[in-house]
Amino acid sequence: MKTTVLLILLAIVISIAPLFMVKKQGEGIFGGADDQAKALITTVQPDYKPWFSPIWEPPSGEVASLLFALQAAIGSGVLFYYIGYRKGRSSVETAKPVKDEHASAA
């Protein structure tokens, strides 16, 4: 379990480190890579016009972040429901034989 916690801590460190490593500042810093790709497309092929736009777009950055947070929340809810369920079951299953031993000893 200790190794697992260390792995997760390391993942957190790697995710936060760029915020301190990157010295560039100002507009567009830590923007999405897909926005950069979009900008690149328009420099490579200036006459390209997107021929389809999203059917529905989150009306603001706040609503978009709400939906992203919801996606993460639903995902981790399901994931940790499973882990909790399995943890509970495995502790019940390993507890049983101990109980039987007591019964036979008595």
Place this chain on the structure above:
Amino acid sequence: MHIMEGFLPPAHTAIWYGVSLPFVAAGVVAVRKTLREHPETRLLLGASGAFAFVLSALKIPSVTGSCSHPTGVGLGAVLFGPSVMTVLGGIVLLFQALLLAHGGLTTLGANIFSMAVVGPWVAWGIYRGGTAVGLSRGVAVFLAASLGDMATYCMTSVQLALAFPDAVSGIVGSLVKFGGIFALTQIPLAITEGLLTVAVMRILEHYSRPDLASLRLLAKEKAV
């Protein structure tokens, strides 16, 4: 990140839909087969999809000064095989295209191919190859998840380079440019995805041995 709505010419949209369709069909068959043969693993199947759901929602800063997100498909590919993850990854992409304007319907075929076909197949291949040459499961899972993640973003760069070749340096020149955006940014994120996938796998090994045995993940390696 996924290719945005409308940012592939119609011909490319059609081709990538065509390429992905057989994989999605094979994936539906694989999911049904898994549920029929190992119904007890359906919760783990849900959890694997959920892992991809969480990870692809997390936009993480990278050393290039931009943000991107992991894919989370490596875990399920190692557990259930790549075809099953084509379906689960496809569902994640559809959700993001419809509700988040992230990716899109015209680019769904291309995005399914990179994130839900190439990523899972590379992850699965590396896991199988890695355990076959005697790597420990932890190392094999780490390499599988991180390189599967990298493969997805390299594929995205290839798709964009094919659609938008540079006027001077052509497809290769374009590939270098798009790779500079997607692949470089992705390196630390791929490492993060590898670490998190190993962490979840360790938890599964601890509490979920019956499920892993059903999927023959434990038994198979004992024989090796």
